Amino acid sequence: MAKSSDAFLGLGLDDALTRRQVLQAGLAGAATIGLAACGQAEPTGGGATGPDFKVGAVLPSSKVYAELGTSITNGMKLYFDKVGNKAGGRKIVLLLEDEEATPDVALAKTRKLVEQDNVDMIAGYVASPDAVGARDYLDQNAMPTLIANAGANVLSRAKKSPYIYRASFSNWQPSHPMGAYVAENITKKVTLLYANYAAGSEAAGAFKETFTGTILAEVKPPLNNQDYSTYISQIRASKPEAIYFFLSGTDANNFFTQAKQVDLFANIKVTGAGFGVEQDVTQAIGDKSPVGAITGLHWAYTLDNKENKDFTTAYKSRYGRLADVFAMQGYDTARVIAEALNAVKGKTDDKPAFLKAIAAVKFKSPRGDFRFDSATNNVVNPIYIRELVKDPSLGYVNKVKTTIASVADPGQ
Amino acid sequence: MSRLRQLRPRRWLGQAAFLVFLLSVPAWAPNRFWINVASQALIFAIFAMSLDLLIGYAGMPSFGHAAFYAAGAYGGALWALHLSSALLPLLAVGLMAGASLALVGALALRARGIYFLMLTLAFAQVVWSVLSNNQLANVLGGDIGLISVPRPVLPFAADVSLFRPANFYFLTLTVAIIVYLALAAVVASPFGHTLEGIRENEGRMESLGYPTFRYRLAAFIIAGALAGLAGMLGGSFNFSATPATAFWTTSGLAMIAVIMGGSRSLVGPAAGAIVVVLLQLGLSSLPARGLAERWQLLLGVVFIAFVLFLPGGLYGLLRRRAA
Numbered sequence: 088m089a090k091s092s093d094a095f096l097g098l099g100l101d102d103a104l105t106r107r108q109v110l111q112a113g114l115a116g117a118a119t120i121g122l123a124a125c126g127q128a129e130p131t132g133g134g135a136t137g138p139d140f141k142v143g144a145v146l147p148s149s150k151v152y153a154e155l156g157t158s159i160t161n162g163m164k165l166y167f168d169k170v171g172n173k174a175g176g177r178k179i180v181l182l183l184e185d186e187e188a189t190p191d192v193a194l195a196k197t198r199k200l201v202e203q204d205n206v207d208m209i210a211g212y213v214a215s216p217d218a219v220g221a222r223d224y225l226d227q228n229a230m231p232t233l234i235a236n237a238g239a240n241v242l243s244r245a246k247k248s249p250y251i252y253r254a255s256f257s258n259w260q261p262s263h264p265m266g267a268y269v270a271e272n273i274t275k276k277v278t279l280l281y282a283n284y285a286a287g288s289e290a291a292g293a294f295k296e297t298f299t300g301t302i303l304a305e306v307k308p309p310l311n312n313q314d315y316s317t318y319i320s321q322i323r324a325s326k327p328e329a330i331y332f333f334l335s336g337t338d339a340n341n342f343f344t345q346a347k348q349v350d351l352f353a354n355i356k357v358t359g360a361g362f363g364v365e366q367d368v369t370q371a372i373g374d375k376s377p378v379g380a381i382t383g384l385h386w387a388y389t390l391d392n393k394e395n396k397d398f399t400t401a402y403k404s405r406y407g408r409l410a411d412v413f414a415m416q417g418y419d420t421a422r423v424i425a426e427a428l429n430a431v432k433g434k435t436d437d438k439p440a441f442l443k444a445i446a447a448v449k450f451k452s453p454r455g456d457f458r459f460d461s462a463t464n465n466v467v468n469p470i471y472i473r474e475l476v477k478d479p480s481l482g483y484v485n486k487v488k489t490t491i492a493s494v495a496d497p498g499q
Numbered sequence: 500m501s502r503l504r505q506l507r508p509r510r511w512l513g514q515a516a517f518l519v520f521l522l523s524v525p526a527w528a529p530n531r532f533w534i535n536v537a538s539q540a541l542i543f544a545i546f547a548m549s550l551d552l553l554i555g556y557a558g559m560p561s562f563g564h565a566a567f568y569a570a571g572a573y574g575g576a577l578w579a580l581h582l583s584s585a586l587l588p589l590l591a592v593g594l595m596a597g598a599s600l601a602l603v604g605a606l607a608l609r610a611r612g613i614y615f616l617m618l619t620l621a622f623a624q625v626v627w628s629v630l631s632n633n634q635l636a637n638v639l640g641g642d643i644g645l646i647s648v649p650r651p652v653l654p655f656a657a658d659v660s661l662f663r664p665a666n667f668y669f670l671t672l673t674v675a676i677i678v679y680l681a682l683a684a685v686v687a688s689p690f691g692h693t694l695e696g697i698r699e700n701e702g703r704m705e706s707l708g709y710p711t712f713r714y715r716l717a718a719f720i721i722a723g724a725l726a727g728l729a730g731m732l733g734g735s736f737n738f739s740a741t742p743a744t745a746f747w748t749t750s751g752l753a754m755i756a757v758i759m760g761g762s763r764s765l766v767g768p769a770a771g772a773i774v775v776v777l778l779q780l781g782l783s784s785l786p787a788r789g790l791a792e793r794w795q796l797l798l799g800v801v802f803i804a805f806v807l808f809l810p811g812g813l814y815g816l817l818r819r820r821a822a
Contacts, residue, residue: 199780216642224738283633
């Protein structure tokens with residue numbers, strides 16, 4: 088791995104260093120303040136023939152996206168355990184590093200996994216700035232990478248890399264079909280509400296591409312906002328028949344709780360990108376959930392297919408809570424790795440062949456048919472238009488109303 | 500007197516040994532990861548030394564130093580992306596960007612002590628919010644920042660690739676040594692002594708006829724310029740300039756480095772910066788997940804331990820040993 092990346096950069100000399108490191112890692116590393124040993128791979132178990140296939144996962148375990156990181160990690164572990172942590176005759180070892188939602192830290196962790204732990208592959212990235220920030224490094228080092236969440240459109244467009252594939256979504260995907268759907272089926276008078284950061288503005292942009300009605304106002308609270316009262320009055324003042332929102336995590340918790348308190352949705356419909364009404368939110372806010380919200384997403388808990396039932400049941404019994412879209416993405420990310428390893432029979436030394444195998448991975452995912460788009464290296468997603476309902480046994484979950492098959496990022 | 504003379508050669512010997520240690524890092528580093536860590540630590544060391552000029556010598560506790568680092572990172576990134584990646588102009592751009600922003604931030608100089616600290620913090624947060632504003636995304640990249648920043652190209656030796664970890668390390672080492680020597684000259688000069696006088700008793704210096712505001716302004720600009728230089732190097736090291744670099748946590752880490760290393764010594768904050776970078780990497784990669792998530796807490800404990808048991812910081816410890 089290191090060898091080919093060095094060749095790519097024309098770094099002949101470092102080869103000697105990387106080979107020597109195997110002997111010195113423990114010794115000299117420990118001498119350098121005794122930190123080198125941290126995060127080393129666990130010893131190999133029996134069963135597989137080839138050397139361990141090391142997957143370095145850069146996922147947040149602290150700060151704002153910790154919940155998402157946990158879901159993705161759980162999903163990955165669930166799938167790897169399902170296949171006995173083996174694929175293509177090699178044992179799969181997962182090395183975790185905390186992304187923290189700070190680009191420089193995420194890049195430092197990526198460097199550690201690539202250069203110190205000699206991982207064969209990188210997976211993860213929840214926050215778009217972290218994925219985009221690591222992109223150049225991964226590309227220069229020719230490191231096969233699977234993005235498990237970060238939706239920045241640019242990664243499928245101007246900054247797409249032959250080494251980086253995305254198993255989650257681009258921000259464009261869930262919101263693009265929603266514009267037309269809302270205009271045709273709900274109302275032509277909409278106010279946009281989105282967290283003022285890249286994902287929010289990209290989602291709003293995709294919505295506007297297909298929305299034929301009037302945008303009455305664009306309300307843009309900052310990311311990680313606490314008090315939504317001024318934004319709620321801005322929404323009221325614009326007198327919309329519906330809002331289209333892009334908020335997620337605690338932002339969605341706060342907004343929906345406060346909107347309920349002032350009964351904002353008495354005669355305003357809720358539509359949006361589905362992240363903000365996923366299980367992590369609805370389980371936290373319970374009866375403050377905006378029942379009846381129409382949202383677009385590449386998955387729904389209640390999707391009626393065998394893979395999804397297997398996945399949600401196994402997830403519930405192992406982790407004691409309902410799976411969310413992020414867990415599903417982790418599950419699929421792990422599956423892409425295993426399927427690609429199987430396809431090349433564990434021979435990852437031939438990197439172009441391994442990347443080809445990743446590009447060619449196809450399977451029945453909990454979200455439906457999973458495949459990559461060769462033009463963008465991004466996953467082609469079915470987009471489900473869902474309604475939030477209160478289910479007597481599951482609580483607040485989304486039920487699918489309409490399916491839009493094969494939504495692929497336009498790539499520019 | 501004789502004792503002092505005996506100490507001197509030892510000091511020279513120590514400095515020479517330390518220089519050899521720094522120069523030989525790429526030779527004994529177990530892999531390129533540790534060479535990159537060393538580059539990262541040196542960049543942070545330049546940043547911390549520039550802050551020490553303010554905190555340690557001039558007695559100006561700036562809590563917004565990250566703004567100038569970010570100015571250098573963004574200035575360098577914009578220059579390299581749109582104009583040229585020749586090294587020498589890039590270094591100048593880093594210095595100029597930091598210095599120019601310091602000129603704006605100089606409004607904080609009206610205040611002193613804790614008020615100065617709060618004003619600089621507020622100033623840096625304003626810079627952060629401008630950088631992460633998506634309305635300016637066309638120019639500054641919004642909350643994602645600027646990416647694909649090329650590494651600088653050396654003059655007269657364009658074929659020596661700074662993508663190579665060892666080469667980039669020698670570049671940062673060279674800059675760090677020059678910055679150290681420059682700052683050492685500044686603090687040893689009459690200008691530096693005046694700053695110390697202002698720190699001890701500004702009113703007295705004023706009544707002696709020193710235009711103290713100008714001295715403090717000059718110190719602020721020098722520190723800002725050098726922080727910008729560090730930022731420019733950091734940007735090309737990470738191939739990106741991100742708004743997070745301007746966030747108050749960056750200023751906080753630098754302050755911790757200065758205090759842990761021992762302020763008013765230059766080498767102390769540099770050593771503190773190296774320790775902070777290593778702690779950040781090591782603590783946040785601990786095998787125990789629960790602990791790793793709380794590396795800031797562990798860093799805090801280490802920091803408190805330093806304040807309680809080593810009030811002079813690492814440098815104070817060295818001095819006590821030498822005496």
